[in-house]
Amino acid sequence: MANWELIIFDxxxxxxDSEPILNRIFAETLTEAGFTITYEEVCQKFVGKSLATCLEIITKTYGRPIPAKWIERCKEREIAALQRELQPTPGIVATLEQITLPKCVASNSSHRHIQLVLQLTGLLHQFEGKMYSSYDVDRPKPFPDVYLYAARQMGKAPENCVVIEDSVPGVQAGFAAGMTVFGYAQRRKNSSKGKIALHHDALIAA
Known part of the structure; x- marks a missing residue:
């Protein structure tokens, strides 16, 4: 812990707390487009993966491509639902206020999405100018590219960085980058499997 110089948040x-919202809309719009899938299947197959990777999986599974306008329709529904429902994860507001180490965000989502959800939840000021996306690099998580890119931009060595992740691809990316990785999962019913529970309070000591 004494060598940690940067905390990188997914x-x-x-x-x-966007994943229940996004997964619900993803399942609903896919089903409406003729690609029948349940919320539970979306959680199992797509959590933590980039949109491009998800589309590849869907195309291979169903043997046909997604309709051209599906992405636009899905994004519109997601934004509307996020504006109505989105909240910060429990405890994160107080945790961020108490963390003294430098911190940043590294996500498989686009810059537009990252900015939107942080703005909606009042967290944007904590990460202004320190938001990194897999769209900035060649490969998304589970490859380490976005985490290594974030560390370079923040001027820190990978071995001195801590990653906070909630998905298997994200944990794999953090380990591949040579960083310390903590898994985080809320205690909620029907949560995705393969997550390690970690309270946000555990980060304050850093």
């Missing part, structure tokens, strides 16, 4: 599911 965004969805760690800073903002």
């Amino acid at each position: 965004c969805d599911g760690v800073l903002v």
Whole structure:
């Protein structure tokens, strides 16, 4: 712990409680487009993966591509639902206020999405100018590219960075980057499997 110089947060599911909303809309719009899938299946197959990776999986599974306008329709529904329902994850507001180490965000989501959800939850000021996306690099998580990029931009060595993640691909990316990784999962019914529970309070000591 004495060597930690940077805390890198994933965004969805760690800073903002967006995944139940996004997974619900994802399942609803896919089903409406003729790609029948349940909320539970979305949680199992797609959590932590980039949109491009999700679309590849869907195309391979169903043997046909997603309709051209589906992405636009899905994003519109997501934004509307996020504006109505989105909240920060429990305890994160107080935790961020008490953390003294430098911190940033590194996510598979786009810059537009990261900015939107942090703004909606009042967390944007904590990460202004320190938001990094897999769209900035060649490969999304589970590859380490976005975490290594974030560390470079923040001027820190990977071995001195701590990653907070809630998905298996994200944990794999953090370990591949040579960073210390903590898994975070809320205690909620029907949560995705393969997560390690970690209270936000555990980070304050850093």
